[in-house]
Amino acid sequence: MIPLKNHCLHTINILPFYLFTILTLFGCSQRSDQTHTAEAQEIQEAISDPPGLVQVKAVGLTLEAPDEIPSGWTTFRLSNETDMVHFGYIYRVPEGKGVEDHKQLAAVFQNFMDDFNEKPRSAPDAGVEIPEWFSKVVINGGPGLISPRKIAETTVFVEPGTYLMECYIKTDGIFHSYNPAPDGYGMVHEFTVTEENNGVQAPMPTINISVSGETGLNVSGDITVGSHVVGVNFLDQKVHENFAGHDVHLVRLSEGTDLDEVEAWMDWTKPTGLQTPAPADFLGGTHEMPEGGTAYFHVDLEPGSYAWISEVPNAQEKGLLVPFEVADHVP
Known part of the structure; x- marks a missing residue:
């Protein structure tokens, strides 16, 4: 589920109409009508999303998605809100690995790309040796290539564990998943799949x-x-x-x-x-x-x-x- 961004609210399990009313009347009167509308829409989406549906947004060069989801058959709905093509490549990483480790991996692949393009390496200290842990990842599908302002929906079964979702499309020869800033991430999102099962069945293909x-x-x-x-x-x-x-x-x-x-x-x-x-x-x-x-x-x-x-x-x-x-x- 998408977390509520309005820090004025406690968790309230009532109908969307009353949630919107509370947003309007208490603690947030300084906000614009546009902000009210956006937050009301987010609450409506969070309440109405069926089990097994995970909302993912490509915004700028980031992927926005929940940090934790149940296991089971899961539909990842990737809304591309940018002017570039993107995707959501999903894989389960070994225990103890995550987005921080991915920064080193992304630097290696960027160096590969720089070598192919006969350009100076973006991360000389990272070299071109793929980290040993990457050989142990389990690829798990994910939303395919989707053009700007469109939505891709892909359903896969996710086991409990730690996952990364990334987009390695390039712009000017730089992977979207690579971020040279030491305190920043590229277009990659870490999430945890819990032991709880969502109870969803696989869809019926046509x-x-x-x-x-x-x-x-x-x-x-x-x-x-x-x-x-x-x-x-x-x-x-x-x-x-x-x-x-x-x-x-x-x-x-x-x-x-x-x-x-x-x-x-x-x-x-x-x-x-x-x-x-x-x-x-x-x-x-x-x-x-x-x-x-x-x-x-x-x-x-x-x-x-x-x-x-x-x-x-x-x-x-x-x-x-x-x-x-x-x-x-x-x-």
Whole structure:
């Protein structure tokens, strides 16, 4: 649940109407009508969110999300309130590790990127050796690439533990997850998943995608106009040439979209890879998961041209880029 920001209130378990009334009448009269409206909306969201729904906001170069959530099937709703493409890559870290340790990791990857770009290293003291603990993280999917002012919803099962959610999109060659300020963080958020289970069941997919590093993307189900739940089953997992595993993202192709350019952009090791601005309109998806894992993402399809695509080099020749059309009528 989103914590209340109004320090004038104690915890009150009554209807949203009375909460708004109390906000209006007591202790906060100096605030503007706009502030009242924003806080009332936040309270309404906190009260009305169903179990298993976690609100995440991309604001500036930060990810805002709860610090603690129950375990179980969880839908991460990423609202991109910025003018750049973002995502929410989720992984469970070993015990005792967290966002402070990530600062060292982010510096190493930034140095990698600087080397690829033949630029001076941003963090010379960090070197390019990946910390040993990172080999023990468990990748857990997360909201896929989502364009500005859009919302991505991805459902995954989260076990108890400590997790990080990050966005490593680049701007001017700098990962959003990297922050050179010693007292600051990049676009990364730490959260704890508790032993308490939310009791939520997995959603029922209307479209199924089986993804494999050997056989590519295999799609089944009627892809029609309207709302869909896309189930993604990871038949296997492998590390590709860009040190990433295969995943699934949805991209809308306009008349002028160059699919080869989109494919090349998905490789972060290229100087222009995952660099803002994106070459097409992204509508969400899921990041990689271990072999046997399942994730779901929620999309609204309109008539037009689209593609399923994975964040790996040479996705088309691997069968990990699949264009498709959505007709403006049901046959």
